[in-house]
Amino acid sequence: QVQLVESGGGLVQAGGSLRLSCAAPGRTFSRSAVGWFRQAPGKEREFVAAIRQISGSTFYADSAKGRFTISRDIAKNTVYLQMNSLKPEDTAVYYCAADSLVATIRNPSEYAYWGQGTQVTVSS
Secondary structure (H helix, E strand, O other), X not given: OOOOEEEOOEEEEOOOOEEEEEEOOOOOOOOOEEEEEEEOOOOOOEEEEEEEOOOOOEEXXXXXXXXXXXXXXXXXXXXXXXXXXXXXXXXXXXXXXXXXXXXXXXXXXXXXXXXXXXXXXXEO
């Protein structure tokens, strides 16, 4: 069992930035794919970004390209999501997820381990 802990959410004005962190205390997910997903009220959970830890390959939803950056710090066993130029439509609960066997990086059902989520609210 891998426990994931997200942090870094909050309230920010449109155009502002936040950096989310995803850590796995006491465990390593250095060989996993780690994804960020978000879910707004009344909407389905959607893919935001992901990274394959071994290769460092990154993937982004169209809505995140050019504004969000996913990165990893292997020594700290932490994955980050830097979010810039935030928009009100980015408001959602953001979740990180991990799994060592992910074929389709954008499919949330392929991730076995999830964090509790962190709220991001962008005001206009």
